Amino acid sequence: MSLLAVRDLAVARGGLRAVEGVSFNLEAGGALVLRGPNGVGKTTLLRTLAGLQPLVAGVIEAAPDAIAYAGHSDGLKPALTAAENLRFWSEIFGGHDIAGALEAMNLRDLAERPAHALSAGQKRRLGLARLMVTGRPVWLLDEPTVSLDRDSVALFAGMLRAHLGRGGAAVIATHIELGLPEAEILELGPYRATRTRRESRPAGFNEVFG
Numbered sequence: 001m002s003l004l005a006v007r008d009l010a011v012a013r014g015g016l017r018a019v020e021g022v023s024f025n026l027e028a029g030g031a032l033v034l035r036g037p038n039g040v041g042k043t044t045l046l047r048t049l050a051g052l053q054p055l056v057a058g059v060i061e062a063a064p065d066a067i068a069y070a071g072h073s074d075g076l077k078p079a080l081t082a083a084e085n086l087r088f089w090s091e092i093f094g095g096h097d098i099a100g101a102l103e104a105m106n107l108r109d110l111a112e113r114p115a116h117a118l119s120a121g122q123k124r125r126l127g128l129a130r131l132m133v134t135g136r137p138v139w140l141l142d143e144p145t146v147s148l149d150r151d152s153v154a155l156f157a158g159m160l161r162a163h164l165g166r167g168g169a170a171v172i173a174t175h176i177e178l179g180l181p182e183a184e185i186l187e188l189g190p191y192r193a194t195r196t197r198r199e200s201r202p203a204g205f206n207e208v209f210g
């Protein structure tokens with residue numbers, strides 16, 4: 001079943017065309033990794049897929065309410081505790097349980113701490129845990145591992161794999177290998193997009209993500 005289908009998409013930022021010729025079909029369990037140099041248009045593409053800005057050309061087809069977007073900002077309410085932040089988002093997205101989200105990103109011991117008193121990596125973990133309570137199948141992730149230490153990257157990779165295993169899907173802009181051997185890679189260059197290869201496991205990979 002297709003969760004997100006994109007045909008010949010062109011996107012722009014600040015009035016300038018970023019990338020064009022983007023086509024892919026994401027099914028349940030599918031992951032697409034966006035690669036490309038700084039400024040090429042990965043964020044612009046994700047923002048367009050999330051409906052945060054209009055497309056220039058092409059077609060985006062997604063089921064209604066299928067998409068959850070995690071951008072550069074963690075989107076936290078600083079005065080609310082970690083648990084209250086998750087409850088806030090859960091109520092907006094339909095009342096999903098927050099316990100699994102706290103567990104998935106190792107936040108149980110920080111549940112009662114206000115978000116403003118979390119470290120950068122802890123805030124990022126909370127921002128990513130938010131995805132779990134949305135209950136949405138398609139995760140659009142913009143550099144999700146920024147500020148995460150090695151163990152937290154592994155936690156997040158596990159959470160993402162579990163999401164895919166449950167029939168979810170993800171589009172991920174990342175400069176690091178996330179340990180998703182089944183992921184397709186979309187290399188973005190100026191004004192073009194090229195499907196190249198699947199993500200491979202580098203030597204020694206299992207030490208971090210196994």
Ligand SMILES: Nc1ncnc2c1ncn2[C@@H]1O[C@H](COP(=O)(O)OP(=O)(O)OP(=O)(O)O)[C@@H](O)[C@H]1O
Nearest residue numbers: 013014015018036037038039040041042043044045
């Ligand atoms: N708010 C903005 N207004 C105008 N132009 C912008 C804005 N934000 C980004 N741009 C420009 O749009 C182009 C695409 O930027 P984008 O953030 O999509 O790239 P990226 O591939 O995600 O980069 P990075 O790897 O550095 O995160 C860049 O040339 C950038 O300078």
